[in-house]
Amino acid sequence: MMNSFGASLFVLLGVLFGSASAHAVEAKLTADCLDKSRVEVLTKEFNIVTKGEATFNRCDPSTRTYRLLQALMYLQDLKLEAFRTSEFNNNFIDERPFDFFKARTRNIVVEPQGGCRKGYIAYVQMGEETQGLIHICDISNQSVFQISSTLLHEVRHLDPKDYAHIGCTHGMLMGSSGACDARYEDGGSYAIGAEFYVKLARSKNVDPVIRQEARASAVSVFQNSFNQYPLGLKQGALLKATDGRFAFYDGDALRKFPMEAAPHSLMVARIRVPTLFNRDDSSVKSYNFGARMVDTKGVFADEFRNRMSYTQQKSLVDIAYGVNYDCKLFVRSIVCETENGKTEKMLPDYKGMGLVSSKWTVSLQKGTLYLSADNGYLYALPDKFEDFQKMAPKDWKRSPGIYHTKEVAFWDINTDIVLTNDGKIRFYIKESKSWETSKMLTPYTFESMIAPYIWSEKLEDL
């Protein structure tokens, strides 16, 4: 048991220590204190219930309540530039985003650590719409403008229409359920967030770093969070028909592609850029979203222009760039090279039909370069160039089945698009291991294909 002297000393030390430490904390945090009168105004404006914090310290930025109030003050002060409503800008939020938030929110619950579904940042709950209630979870690592954007996104879900998210059909989030909206024009939560970003990025009175960050966030949302690309972009396949004409197929329509017909040319994808090796005039040109084709740079292009005979040009079947090494496939041989050397292998008892890079496919082993042969098999070329140099073609791993596929490419999260050896387009569905065709494409015969290819005429005008 402590005696009276001991008790007094303990308390005194406690006072001295507590006081000194509080002074130190205060000195560190003074500059970060939220304005008291503004805190009072906001806490009158909204019914804020703080579950996780026994006391609210307006000078401690590490708390969720502090971060919330800071973001609300940011929104309160923010006056964006006015932009006229148009076909593309619905002005879902106007110059005062705070009004949009305030019109929908009456109650804010700051949830404690572990009070939300694991990893949540904020949410609204079905059945709580009439209370105008938003739950705030872990917002500690977000910047103020990011928290503001989250608040605007969330309160859109409180509207009677609910604006629930749907699955993503393209981009980085493809296949994720409930992570996208259909279109900006529908005015869902992503549209609100996207508009907020666009207006921040375009308002001259906004902080320059936030403008830069909002600009990237806006374009990222338009690219990935809506199931409709901006600027009329579509993801599909660029197809070269056997008569030399080009077409773009996006799953819904087959459109004329703005490259002149080139019947005696080989079309290959040089890092997805359509490149034509033309046997008529030994030219090599690329289409890169421009009104005119440009001369292609690189070793293969230079070799085709200047050092290949017409016979060699004619027997050139395909070119594959940059898997682990680059290869040229001829009817009877394959030549592969790196910066360190070049090796030619004669094909044994089959002819080369094409080279299939499996980098982005869903059905083939990722990262392998396959040789498609006229006997219907796919042969996996060795991963390392040194092994390609050592191994004889008869030792290359052969596919278990006969596929007759000249080209295989990614179509969507569950599907590959396939060009068969007889020039037909088919779709391989991985989940059901089944094949489908497109009626629109059935009448045509194709020679080569580049997919996935994202394109819009508008890209040429920029």
Next chain:
Amino acid sequence: MNSQTHLTFILLFAATLFSVFHLSDSYDLNEDAPVQQTAILSSEQDPNVTPALYPFVSPAKEKPSLKTLVENQVKQMNNSTDSADLREEELQQAAKSLTDSDIQTLKGYLFDSTLESAQRSVSLYLLTHAGLATAGILYEFISTSYEQPKLMDPHANDFKARETEAGLRITALEGLDLMAVENAFAVAPLLENISANNPDSTLRFFADIALSGIDSGRPNKLSRYIDETLKEHGE
């Protein structure tokens, strides 16, 4: 314990309580209780809450250290009412005069995903406005993979973190796109590598657009693409 000791104890205890509440200026919030119903406002004077505006309002003063510059800017970003045009000019000037050591410090901030995102954004802003010297760092950053969210849900924190990482890399890529105006020859191979190898399909596509600008003799096409996208939804 005698009565004098009791009194000493009570006084000291009261002093402790006063000291803690006075200095921390706390609001008492009961569990589940609304803020405005339980808030206890202290009677102290408001501390000066406005962060120093230097260097933005006093450009004639001595140049601040990089650390101070970044810290001040992070604070300014919490305030939507300060004069942005002055800050833009100051930041761009600071970016142009970065030393090698500054660049390495900013690189450290940018690559550290545990830092507050505003600090990383400021670092990236300076690096993207520093000219060709930082092209390699931007390329390295774009090529650095980041954790994919466990929960593909827009309300989840790691989903938001993915958005932040993706956004920072788009900004870095636009920085390279702009540097191509200065030296397309140096930037094109970096863009080609991103186009061929980056796991992010958006970055690959954006690198293609940047390259197409170089190919057509009009670099900075990615910026024009982003301008057009934003214009479409801003007018």
